[in-house]
Amino acid sequence: MSTPLLSIKGLTKTYPGVVANDDVSFDIGTNEVHALLGENGAGKSTLVKMIYGLVKPDSGTMTWNGQHFAPAEPKAARASGVAMVFQHFSLFDALSVAENVALGMENPPAMRDLARRIRRVSETYGLPLDPNRTVGDLSAGERQRVEIIRCLLQDPKLLIMDEPTSVLTPQEVDILFQTLNKLKAEGTSILYISHKLEEIRTLCDHATILRLGKNVGECVPAQTSARDMAEMMVGDTLQTPTRTTEKAGEVVLDVSGLTLEPTNDYGTTLKNIHFTVRAGEILGIGGVAGNGQDELLAALSGESQTWPDSIKVNGQDVANLGPNARREMGILAAPEERLGHAAAPDLSLTENALLTGAIREGLTSNGFVNWSKTTDFADTIIKEFDVRTPGNHVAARALSGGNLQKFVIGREVLQRPEVLVVNQPTWGVDAAAAAAIRQSLIDLAAGGAAIVVISQDLDELMEISDRFGALNEGRMSDIRPAVGLSIDEIGLMMGGAHGMEVAHVGDEEQEGASA
Amino acid sequence: MIALEKRPTPSRALSLATPLIAVAITMIMGGLLFSVLGKNPFEAIRTIFWDPVLGEFAFYYRPQLLVKAAPLVLIAIGLSLGFKAGIWNIGAEGQYIMGAICGAAVGLAVYPTETRLIFPLMIVAGALGGWAWGMIPALLKVRFGTNEILVSLMLVYVADQLLASMSLGLLRNPEGMGFPGSRNFSDYPAANSWINEAAGLHWGMAFAFIAVIFSYFLLNRHILGFNIRLTGEAPRAARFAGVNPTRLVLFCLGTSGALAGLAGLFEVSGPSGQVNIDFASGYGFTAIIVAFLGRLHPVGILLAALLMALTYVGGDLAQGNLGLPSAAIQVFQGMLLFFLLALDLLTNYRVVFKKKGAA
Structure with a gap:
């Protein structure tokens, strides 16, 4: 050699x-x-x-x-x-x-x-x-x-x-x-x-x-x-996560004509998005990063508010409600960015448990925080989702990406959501933790929740979703059953090759080399 | 080679220790400064830090410490709420002046009526005056996205001009032979903030204690306090947690304005006694140092205010006894904030010594 x-x-x-x-x-x-x-x-x-x-x-x-x-x-x-x-x-x-x-x-x-x-x-x-x-x-x-x-x-x-x-x-x-x-x-x-x-x-x-x-x-x-x-x-x-297909129930989440201007200069505008998710169903949303995933999550979580009637849950219009009002109705979300969005880096896990758990877990009364109850909730998340940490007092930023992600997902799953929206649930997470997270989403759906999984990992989406759609420049493709979808079809739903072309100069040489 | 390495979790021990280290370094560097000025550094430090509390004439200086500390605590508690949320009210001095003007105006308007209602009314007017002055940068920020640091700071100078105009015009003592300044509240018992002048006790102290306790519970037990901290730590996470940033800005600037206004009212109707051109004494700015020196923690602020009061009183003493220039004392106070902020780095980073060229 x-x-x-x-x-x-x-x-x-x-x-x-x-x-x-x-x-x-x-x-x-x-x-x-x-x-x-x-x-x-x-x-x-x-x-x-x-x-x-x-x-x-x-x-x-x-x-x-x-x-x-x-x-x-x-x-x-x-x-x-x-x-x-x-x-x-x-x-x-x-x-x-x-x-x-x-x-x-x-x-x-x-x-x-x-x-x-x-x-x-x-x-x-x-x-x-x-x-x-x-x-x-x-x-x-x-x-x-x-x-x-x-x-x-x-x-x-x-x-x-x-x-x-x-x-x-x-x-x-x-x-x-x-x-x-x-x-x-x-x-x-x-x-x-x-x-x-x-x-x-x-x-x-x-x-x-x-x-x-x-x-x-x-x-x-x-x-x-x-x-x-x-x-x-x-x-x-x-x-590998096991998925038992159940009969989907009633439509829980109904998004129709959702349009949203981005909050920053380089964000993506959501354009006239339609989809529904039934109880017990997982909708996978694929797409290349930066095609409106963050904006869609913000619109569903209540961080951004949209036109009346563009988002309905169990028939009720929620488009104008803020995050906490939606939490009261059982609409929970886990954003992509763990540090700084889903969790505050310098606050302890207990405090981060309070961050979204305050309402559904009843962690406050008259605005006063019940810290012992909050600590219990944090401990439950740590135990049930196998979060490896020295304790609930540790700052979120001290945890590894996978452990913090398990905490973030666990925090929402344990609040018994009716609708759960997650963005990149296993991004930067090791294989074992990713499998555990996917399994917990599948179990949650089996329990009757309507779940939206936004991800750039197509294997993940194919593994867990019942139906699949893709975001492309703020537009949603048609939603299709995930079973039997070929990788080519998925690629086209994601917007094809985005104007790329095959290397062409010197094609003959390359063919000569491969022949 | 010395390098800084980020700690996985902020060090709690160091966060508590840095104010003490900063005070120690300030004493050393201050001592050096004083010796360069030709004074005996040990005597100067003793005069500033020891004599007012435990020296021969301490019985005279101790009440003064309380008088100086009370407005600092009130203002710094208000500022700390905003600072924790990343809302920077730098204009407490202006809110302090406006509180004094508004509160005093109510009292002076009904002079010489004697009823128990006057002083409570003045308190409300003082708080409202400071609140309103704080709401100007708040509303401009939430409506037009202006920078509250600049607006609140600029409003200090507007308030200064108003103060001058009031002392020379509307609020001037009609029986004052044309001298600037309002009537003196020491001659007006119903509108006087003293509880016991000899002991240095006025209502400002009572309110300062209430503010400390209120702020402690707000920050540690209440969801609003949690939201304030969350907004400061991670604004995006705060939005996700359902915090309304507009309301938070209005609350923080309003509260700190109202507390600064109260401080001004208690000062004008007590220790200062009258609305006058030289009424503003920099408490609003010193309170910024106090808030940080106290780690933005209510109890820490209480202690830090007493320490700053000590440098004021001890500084006066050193000026009188040792002939130290007043600017030297201000440098001394400035050094304290400087070292504190520099040392703050250590709570989040640790210093590691690396052998150079380790491959």
């Missing part, structure tokens, strides 16, 4: 109280798409940050093309040919695409030249993008293109991509994969971070699996089943 492009030996990094990476070794060859697979918190991000020079390893070495490699800062890593597309974009909404790209360059060329280069790269790799558009107006998929193009302008040898498909429709994923394959054919290696197994099986040549900071195995994804990879990743046999 030839010298690998990047060889990692015994990398270790500890943070106070956590070993993020423990003696991790693997090689990335030239012309290889290498997957780094692992659950949230397995140490994938720390590892790539070390490669990108953002974090210094405590011990261990890296070799780049046979040379010692220890980038002190991202600039040094970029100079060697490492580029990275982060999961969370670092773009300025108010600046244009070209300005954003220029900000990331050491010596940006004149704006006009840069715009021309951006156009050329975007055409070559099938990532259409107008350099003069304002980033705030772009969809999530388009923003990702800005990040990718920013990287490609550096002619990288190794492109690191951190969970790139979480913001894309299935069609967009296909096109991204063609772009990546083309890059690979031209000699760029790709380190692809994900926990989505099917993607890795389609795209990657090699996979390294991390669990709790350790390298627990390598495999050739195409020859390994998704289930085997999942079990390596989790280190346990997976419990």
Whole structure:
């Protein structure tokens, strides 16, 4: 075997109280798409940050093309040919695409030249993008293109991509994969971070699996089943939620003609949304991030108020009611952003239990808080939903994402909602906790609640929902039964490829290479 | 290399300890300042912190401490509610002046009637005056989204001008031989806030204690207090919890205005005695220091107000006995807030010493 492009030996990094990476070794060859697979918190991000020079390893070495490699800062890593597309974009909404790209360059060329280069790269790799558009107006998929193009302008040898498909429709994923394959054919290696197994099986040549900071195995994804990879990743046999289909009851939640202007400049307008949810039913709402999910949750939770009669529960108009009035009627919600929206970071779990539980759990009388009852409620949530925490006095921000999410979902589920709306219930949550959360939603529906699950995780939606719809630029697609829906149909419901096109320049070469 | 590392949970012990550390550092740095000015630092610190409480003439200074602390407590309690919610009323000084003017005007209007009703009426007028002055930035904020920090601060200077105009015009003592200033309330028993002047007790102290207890229960036991804290910690979560931000702004600015107005009324009808050009003495601004020094906690504010009163009284003493310039005392008070805010960082972060070049 030839010298690998990047060889990692015994990398270790500890943070106070956590070993993020423990003696991790693997090689990335030239012309290889290498997957780094692992659950949230397995140490994938720390590892790539070390490669990108953002974090210094405590011990261990890296070799780049046979040379010692220890980038002190991202600039040094970029100079060697490492580029990275982060999961969370670092773009300025108010600046244009070209300005954003220029900000990331050491010596940006004149704006006009840069715009021309951006156009050329975007055409070559099938990532259409107008350099003069304002980033705030772009969809999530388009923003990702800005990040990718920013990287490609550096002619990288190794492109690191951190969970790139979480913001894309299935069609967009296909096109991204063609772009990546083309890059690979031209000699760029790709380190692809994900926990989505099917993607890795389609795209990657090699996979390294991390669990709790350790390298627990390598495999050739195409020859390994998704289930085997999942079990390596989790280190346990997976419990998939069980769903017993019940006969749906009466219509509980009836949304018709819901239109809502966004509260901030870069929000999405909800346009004439119609759907109904029956008792005992789970409606899954998919869609790429930023297509109106936050606004829909706000309209249903009562944080935003809408035109009369646009939202009815059991026949009663609730469109003008605030969050607490809706809670009284049994309409509960769990927003996507755990810290700062669903929970207050610096307040204790007890206080966070009061945050939404005050009304339905009767935690106040004449406005005075019954703290012992509130503590009991917090303890119940912690116990019933297996929230790992030293106690109810701990600040919400001290909990891991998965544990806090279990707390947030548990807080609403235990209040016996008639209608429950959740946004991204398992985002950034480990597989075991995600399964527990999904199971609790299914159980709640079995008990007769009407549930709306907004999520960008299509596997999740297919697993738990009875019917499925998708948000696309603030519009809702037709609602269809989830059973028997193909991934292509779902993709079209989500708005298809959002104007992406397949990489076309040099198609012949690529075909030649694959033939 | 020294680095700061975020704590998973804010340190409660440090949150309580930082005011004490800040006071200690202020004493050290203040001592240095005084020695640069050519004074004996130990004597200066002793004169400021020891003599007024336990020194030879303490019997004279102790009542003064109460007189200075009462308005500070009243104002700071009101401010702390807003500060906890992230609503920054910087203009308590103006609300204090307006409370004094309105309350005094009621008393002066009926002079020299003697009935028990006058003083309660003055209290109501004082509270209303401060409330109304606080509602101006509140209404502008909720209606037009103006910045309450700027508006409330600017209104201090408007109130200052009004005070001057009142002392020279409408409220001037008709028997005052043309001197500026209103009639003196010390000559008007029915409209006087003193309970026992020799002991330094006036009704402001009673109201200050009530405010402390009220605020304690509000913040710790009542859902409104919880909503105030929640809004300060996480505004979006507060909206999700059903808090109405408009009502909260009106409540916080209104309450702090009313309490500042009360402080002004008790001051004008007691220790100060009359509406005059030099009536405003900076209590409204010092109360901001008191609120933070007291950790925005009612009991903490009570203690912090006594400490600030001590620096006022002790500062006067040091000025008289040691010839320290009055500006030195103000610097001293400023340092206290400065060190406190700087040390605040430690409740959320810990300092770690790292070996440089650890790879």
